[in-house]
Amino acid sequence: MTQTPSEADSADRRRSLRRILLILGVFFVFVQINRSGGGVLASYLGSERGLSPTDIGTVMGAMFFGSAAAQLPTGILFDRIGPTRTLMVLGLIALAGILLFALASDPWVLVAGRVAIGVGHGGVITAVYLIAMGWAPPDRVGQATAGLVGIAGGIGGVLATTPLALALERVGLQGSFLVLAVMTALLMLVIHLLVRDGPDSRDADDQGPKETLAQSVAGLVEVMRMPELRRIFIMGVCFTAPFMTIGGLWAGPYFAQVQHLSHTEASVALLLLVIALHVGTYGYGVLDRIATSRRRVVLTGVAIEVVCLGVLAAWPTAPLPVAGVLLFVFSCAAPLFVILAAHARRFVPQRRAGRAITCISLMGLTGVFVLQTGTGAVIDMVAATGGAPETGFRLVFATVIAVLVVTAGIYAGQPEGPKAPG
Structure with missing residues (x-):
């Protein structure tokens, strides 16, 4: 039987979507090494470069500061020139940052490199x-995004643990990150050649006048001032900060100093946490399709995080199997971005979706920078007063709990969608 034109178009669109998601997924694998390598890099920078916990927290948190600073202009770029072109422009900045980080010999040069990486890679998930919005049916966007982030991010996260630790041990920071720079550049070239925003993106310039820059900025301000989104933006503080503070930074030192694991053993434990994070990401994508209340999904995830961290705050020296299971479950519950993005999307038209989602990212990445830097200072303070390592990690867990409880308490009043007219 011959396909009707609409069936043929749909089949072609599905094939294109699969190809594009595969390309973006491979690119995201290498992005994720930068995003998830904090635990391994923290141990390396402390033992091999002699950086203090405050310095480590500043270097690792600098990437998220750069990402946060780039979110608002990136949101305008997404809606003006499209996500693919924006991805390419910012990718060049990230590439420069990877090279700078690879060649750095001074902590502040490491910070500068991480800032540039953050600016360049801060909008990848939003892109x-x-x-996916341009290619997938509306009810499949969340699942397509979560599937890519979950699978590709999981692979990248795995590479950011034991393999990264082995690479640092054998070829050092410079060799490891120069290879990462080469792979990133090759993937950017493939994206430039083969990825488009949607089936009609080649004709986008003929589809009517675009917003002026002033109109784009005014639209961003309007999105930021929307009362319907304020509680979502507040909850956005915790869409990634809890995991990136614990699983992405301090879990490595925790496993080494409190659980007394070697660097290699700690990297294996971190690998399991990263796998859990991306299992959770995929699970949230499925829940986005079937759950009747996005607010309830988010609040349930936060409650699970708080319970797991609460046990560790009260009992930081728990046996390794107990601590490992608690951190694994915490990591599964942590990746709330897909649900929050889908929730925000209900309140804005498509032409402003980029700005709404990057506002969530702004809050989340600012939260990462503040929490990573702040908890580094807390651990330094405990060490300076002669406190045991577990005391510092107890305060880290308690700090993250406090932020989760406050943001979730505000978000609890968020409506599911816009009020019906009349």
């Missing part, structure tokens, strides 16, 4: 979400 994936927006490109």
Whole structure:
């Protein structure tokens, strides 16, 4: 039987979506090494470069500061020139940052490199979400995005643990990150050649006048001032900060100093946490399709995080199997971005979706910078007063709990969608 034109178009669109998601997924694998390598890099920078916990927290948190600073202009770029072109422009900045980080010999040069990486890679997940919006049916966007982030991010996260630790041990920081720079550049070239924003993106310039820059900025301000989104933006503080503070930074030192694991053993434990994070990401994508209340999904995830961290705050020296299971479950519950992005999307038109989602990212990445830097200072303070390592980690867990409880308490009043007219 011959396909009707609409069936043929749909089949072609599905094939294109699969190809594009595969390309973006491979690119995201290498992005994720930078995003998830904090635990391994923290141990390396402390033991091999002699950096203090405050310095480590500053270097690792600098990437998220750069990402946060780039979110608002990136949101305008997404809606003006499209996610693919934005991804390419910012990718060049990230590439420069990877090279700078690889060649750095001074802590402040390491910070500068991480800031540039953050600026360049801070909008990758939003770009994936927006490109998926251009190709996938509306009810499949969240699942497509979560599937890519979950699978590709999981692979990248695995590479950011034991393999990264082995690479640092054998070829050092410079060799490891120069290879990462080469792979990133090759993937950017493939994206430039083969990825488009949607089936009609080649004709986008003929589809009517675009917003002026002033109109784009005014639209961003309007999105930021929307009362319907304020509680979502507040909850956005915790869409990634809890995991990136614990699983992405301090879990490595925790396993080494409190659980007395070697660097290699700690990297294996971190690998399991990263796998858990991306299992959770995929699970949230499925829940986005079937759950009747996105607010309830988010609040349930926060409650699980608080319970797990609460046990560790009260009992930081728990046996390794107990601590490992608690951190694994915490990591599964942590990746709330897909649900929050889908929730925000209900309140804005498509032409402003990029700005709404990057506002969530702004809050989340600012939260990462503040929490990573702040908890580094807490651990330094405990060490300076002669406190045991477990005391510092107890305070880290308690600090993250406090932020989760406050943000979730505000978000609890968020409506599911806009009020019906009349």
